[in-house]
Amino acid sequence: MAILINNKERIPDHWTLIQSASGPDVFSPLKGRNALLPLGLFLSDEEEAASQFSAIGVWLDSHQNLDKLEDRLSSLPIIALNFPVFNDGRPYSLARRLRRDLGYIGEIRAIGDVLRDQLCFLERCGFDSFALRSDQDPDACLKAFSDFSTSYTATAVNEMPLFRRRG
């Protein structure tokens, strides 16, 4: 299981990730758990999933967009955004859109190729939980959030850009 950092603390992961190629047949063996469904499966089989799992979240791959989720955000406690490779920049914009433009207040989790040196900027885009790649040192990762003490531009950590804060 991936090491999870949530709100800058290492915690156990309560969510079971359903792979993208899965169909609703995988639901019953996982009955009663909290399931993170791939976007396609969530859109096609939400009702069935709701009857099997105790809670449902959604995960998106980096090329997917939020159009079909926009009016259902309030019912989702977690949205995970996948990094197929660490240097795929698209989830940064997805998270920013979720947090600022769409006002999503649930958990936004980075999954996939999630590495120490990306964490500081991920947090600033609105991610608050991080399922680290298995080789990552969680203690080193916890330090990454303080690589920079402030930011010039507006971020999810502080929507006031520096030019509005300078004395």
Added chain:
Amino acid sequence: MYKYDGYDATMVQERVSQFRDQTGRYIEGKLSDAEFLPLRLQNGLYVQRLAPMLRIAIPYGMLSSQQLRKLAFISSHFDKGYGHFTTRQNIQFNWPALEDVPDLLAHLAEVEMHAIQTSGNCIRNTTTDQFAGVAIDEIEDSRPYCEIIRQWSTFHPEFAYLPRKFKIAVCGTKEDHAATQVHDIGLYLRKNDKGEIGFQVLAGGGLGRTPVIGQVVFDFVHQHDLLTALEAILRVYNREGRRDNKYKARIKILVRETGLDAFCEKVLAEWEQLRGGSLTLTDAEIERCKSYFQAPPYKLLDASPESLRTALAQDVLFASWYSNNVTPHKRSGYAAVAISFKKTGYAPGDVTEDQLNALADLADRFSFGEVRVTHAQNVILADVEESELYNLYQQLAADSLETANLNKLNDIICCPGGDFCALANAKSIPIAEAIQRQFDDRELLADIGEVSLNISGCMNACGHHHVGNIGVLGVDKKGEEFYQVSIGGSSKREAKLGRILGPSFAQSEIPFVVADLVSVYREHRLDHEKFIDTVDRIGVDPFKKRVYEKVQ
């Protein structure tokens, strides 16, 4: 020029610490090559043919004498005693050792400099006109806006892993010295009919493998909305730019494949989310940034003083240098002076430790302690008293910096090419030198007049060959170096891409090809017609015919 406050200084120092830790983990084997790659690139560090290469930002081209002296120290302490001015107002060092780079960056931070985002798939150093603030045709000084963009783009968390690199240029003058239209975003300062300052915003320009002139996305964006408009364009690009093919990943391909109208609609949809939000610039912030670029304490002086006129009449070499390298200034009695780094026998844009120190001394003595570097790889003293020009010239001559060839055929824009760069297909520096040796006659060069000749060693086009009046591109043909020649390109307001003449040439043929092109021009030109204007009027064919007739 801009001065760091506590916030700026802290962030640059934090960056040095971060990179020191990252470099240490890489050397210990805790970071793979692939994982370290974007981290080092976003600190300007390439692994090159001979050694690492470090590219240092010179934001919008401005350097103080203190910074010049620090660069001189770095060139001797970490390098082999020289650096290289690039075509994007940066300076590169070709020989630092990887493990020394964090210390080198710490030295830079002491003088408010850095290598942040000088490479990698992020927003790069913002460039502008070297005559900003002193040009007689200026609409508005571009530098405060460049600094605003620098701060917004520095460590922008959303745009650190774009599909590809992203370059922004700002032009505040009527004539364009910043090649604005061949940038991912080009910004032209303008005033609307109410006298409000804003920007015409172009997107999708660029050189490289697929050269494109930028297209207008917004005809007028009020200055308050600058950052929200930029952020909207970047957001669309970051989400939708291609990531499947490195050669199709620049925004120019997205604009082309999406279509300009559809692209603009997407940008507008994003802009609606952002406009009026916290990134809306305030008058206070604009005024704060402008306060760093106030006019220096000019004296009240008459134009064209007697001492200058006498020197010009008596010293023909000074007169030649004056007519080539001195640009009028908006302030009476002052001039902007170009110091050419295009001396025959020296790699274009290369600068030695001694020259960096000499520039610092010249800046202190003649131009309020500041210089600007240009995208044409020369250096400007922007605020020289006309009565001091002869003294300046004599000091330049003593420093061997009096080359009088600005905008002439031998003022060649040239990338480092195959001698240094791992990407190059062919050498470029020896081509530049061969052309310079072919054209070393002052009177001939004066007669030929203004011509831009740009050389790139590969199709990445760092030497801007597409927009040279004459462009030379190094290509690889079955392991041998050949050169494709184009004419008719321009990076000015009427930006144009050059047209390729035909089959490529061997290295040794290039000076003769250029000589043929010049001959056709001199035969066909009308009174005072520049090379580019003759090409526009008579077309490529007469040039093509002359160049290839010997081959057949």
